[in-house]
Amino acid sequence: MPPRIIKRSKTPMVSAGLEVRNTRSRTRSGLQDSDMLNMPMDIIHEILRHLLPHDLLSLTRTSKAFHAFLMRKSSAYYWKQSLKQVDGPLPRCPKELIEPAWVALVFSPICTACGKREAPHVYWSLFVRLCKTCRPQLVVDQHDLFRERGMDKIPKDIFVMSGRGYCLRSEAQEVIDTWKGLSKSRNKKALEQYVQGQTQHVKKLAKFQESCEGWFGYSSIRESERLEGERFEFVDSKLRSLGWGAELKFLGRGSISRGLLSVMRNYPLMNTHGPMTERRWRAIQGEILECMQEIREERRAYKWESQHPELWAYGVDMDDIALTPEICEIMNRPAKECVHQHSFMALQAQVGAILEGWRSRVCNQLRDLMRSTMRFPQNVDPLELAATTFRCGDCVQTCLFFPNVVAHSCQRVRSSVTQQDTYPQSLQDIMRPFLMRLREYKLSEPACQIVRFCGRDPETTTAKEMDALDIRLATQGSAIMTWRAAIIEQTQSNHDMSVWRIADSTDTANAKKHESKIVQNNASWSCRKCIPPCLHSDLEEYLEYHHGVAEKEDMTPVFSSRDICANSAYKLRLPDFEVVKLIDRDQSCTGTD
Structure with missing residues (x-):
């Protein structure tokens, strides 16, 4: 229904037929009641x-003039309009109550009987809030009610009860008197009609109570979320003022909802009712700042890692960085020399050079390992050759590609070798840097067979040149794979070369399509548009949100060093192109860890 049209008038409220007395009290905003009462009626x-129900209810209690005006029958429109603005599925005002009474029942925590004490629990089907003092006087427990003599003859389902099994004493007595009167009159038909009508009324109120409790639960959750949001906004502003803005951005990528909330929910004082206060903040400040310091270290580690995605395939981590000459030089300084945080921060500009070193x-x-057993042309880097594979010295893996061999778990174990310097020696029990543990290098004949099958010379053809061929190999129609996956397959199974064929253009196109899906689902993405470059998991969402585009040309896929995708070693079963895991005879994943 459209709002009732009210003729605009400059007549103030005090002149609109209302008697106003003693209206000089002040509101919380500092305004006197008479200030608002003297406003024109249209304002x-x-x-x-536009007021919400609890605001309208508060206004009725500010002065007699407002109470008289808002309790008029003609003012029902304001109450109905305010109820429309309530969030959630709040049931309509029941016919047993007028709108102001309904608003008071829902939004005012005051007892509806005495009007003085707080009553947090609502008896929805009874339309009352009762404090501990008034409850024994006005309601009766169903067990006490039906314990009385003669009550076993009266049907229980004609009594209106709250969810906790309470009845209003006055209503219960009225039902008892009516039922007894009809029973004595021996009017069976009238009694049946009464019982039937009363039963339907009880069912209707039970359904109404269920709806009210559903809304109340929803409202409580929303209110808790609102207070939680305010508490975290308070903490967020405090942390930013203390210089932790970069860490907050790292946690939530610009929003506290995904980062700070997940971290701070562990603190009990953050989950208590009510707003965050200065006193509460002082109580948890120390613990939160310790947590933020840990996040700062994590952010710094992520920063250099995200700026150098090309090193992911090497599995480089903080253990490797900690043992670089630049860090060791600082840690091995004489005991008299002061070493602090700034000593390491001075290396920040050299991170790229340290990693490259x-x-x-x-x-x-x-x-050196390769050249100790084989000779290579001087103009050829043996690590770049397509046929270069390594064999682990500790496990069964015999087809480790470069550079992923560096990330292989067997090459990263705790060192038992005695170090000359004190600093590396002290870390050998807790750190896992790269320590080469490979078998003597031997040219892989299966790798050479695959390279020759593709029409290239294994002694000079590089991995980049094999990638540029952009072909797929198949085995008698059972599987289609990339050339690296073919090397793994040939190393495991030692097929006769007659089973191999170069896949046709149709199968190759379908294989590439499915490989792209694998990349999309497993890769992190390095964005060239970001300065510094950043890594992101959800490609399309990131591009759309941060750059307003959906093109992927500026994004480079980056894989974990332990991901089979890092080698581009894809094997797909024909004809459905289902992914096949590359497993060797010893049930150990080959090609990656």
Whole structure:
């Protein structure tokens, strides 16, 4: 129903037929009641029609003039309008109550009997809130009621009861008197009609109570969420003022909802009722700042990791960084020399060079291993050859590609070798840096067979050149795979080369389509548009939200070093192109860890 049209008038409320006395009290905002009462009626009308029910109820209690005005029958529109603004499935005002009484029952915590004490529990089907003092006087427990003499003859389902099994004494007595009167009159038909009508009335109120309790539960949850949000906003502002903005951004990528909330829910004082106060903040400040310090370290580690996604395949982590010469130089300084946080922060600009130095040293170790048993042309980097694979010295894996071999778990174990310097020696029991534990290098004949089958020379063809061929290999129609997966397959099974074939264009196109889905589902993505580059898991959501585009040209897929996708070693079963895991005869995953 459209709002009732009210003729605009400049007549103040005090002149609209209302008697106003003693209206000099002040509201919380500092305004006197008379200030608002002297406003034109059209302004008051616009204010009232936008108030929420509990605000309207509070206004009726500010002065006699407002109470008289809002309790008029003609003011019912304001109450109905306010109820429409309530969030959630609040039932309509029952016919037993007028709108102001319904609002008071729902939103006022005051006892409806005495009007003085708080009564948090509502007896919805009885339309009352009762405090502990008034409850024994006005309601009776159903067990006490039916314990009385003669009550066993009266049907229980004609009594209106609350969810906790209470009846209003006055209503229960009225039902008892009516039933006894009809029983004595021997009017069986009238008694049956009364019982039937009363039973339907009870069922209707029971359904009404269920709806009210459903809304009350929903409202309580929303209120708890609102207070929780305010508490976390308070903590968020405190942390930002203390210089933790970068950590908060790292946690939630600009929003506290996904990051700070998940961290701070562990603190009991963050989950108590009521708003966060300065006193509560002081009680938890120390613990939260310790937590934020840990997050700061995590952010710094993530920063250098996300800026160098090309090193993911090497499995580089903080254990490797901690043992670089630059860090060891600081840690091995004389005891008299002060070493603090700023000593390490001075290396921040050199992180790229430190990581590159570590990568270069690791690669040289692998090259030395290869050249100790084989000769390679001087203009060829043996690590770049397509036929280069390594065999683990501790497990059954015999087809480890470069650079993923560096991330293999057997190459990252606690060191038992005695170190000359004190600092590395003290960390050998807790850190797992790269320590080469490979078998003597031997040229892989299965790898050479696959490279030759593709029409290339295994002694000079690089992995990049094999990738550029962009072909897929198949085995007698049973599976289709990339050239790296074919090397793993040939290493495991030693097929006769006659079973291999170059896949046709149709199967190759379908295989690429399914491989793209694997990449989409498993990769993190490095964004070139972000400065510094950042890693993201949800590609489309990130591009749309941060850059307003859905193109993927500026995104590079990055895989965990232990992911089979990191090698681009895909094997798909034909004809359904279902992914097949690469497992060797010893039931150990080959190619990755």
